[in-house]
Amino acid sequence: MERWRIPLHSPVVRALLLAPPILIGMILTFVVTSGLVFVRSDPELALRFDAHNSQALERVAMALAVKGTPGSARMAERLAVRSLLESPMSGEGASALGFARSILTPARDESSTFKYSAQITRRDVETQMWLVEHYVALGDIAKALETYDHIFRISDEYRAKLLPILLQA
Structure with a gap:
């Protein structure tokens, strides 16, 4: 019994081999671009597309820190730390961290965090x-x-x- 063989250099095989990497590339491009597009208008939506977008992280962290409640400050602190891990030269991330920590521990001096932020931007x-x-x-x-x-x-x-x-x- 003879098997049916498709030559490796045929257009069908090439298309089947190239389709997955091209599709993955298109999806990644869409996700990263969407995250960048929505970072200013809707940073929470940008985080849904790209959870590592440091600009979206710092914007959401600052919005939460401004609320002034301990729960929102804890979440803001976590997001600001993630933002600084993604982008250590983020002045806005350091500022959000300073505001969040000053709400959580008012007696603690956060001047070094704000001075770091001011040095960056x-x-x-x-x-x-x-x-x-x-x-x-x-x-x-x-x-x-x-x-x-x-x-x-x-x-x-x-x-x-x-x-x-x-x-x-």
């Missing part, structure tokens, strides 16, 4: 404002004014909002 206004309050509480007016200067350089909008407050103080 000076354009994060929440971090800069936290540092202003921190320096004012310490009585370090020179550092507070320097931090205000960083905020004023971010946008004229912040200068218009914060300069009258600074002049009254």
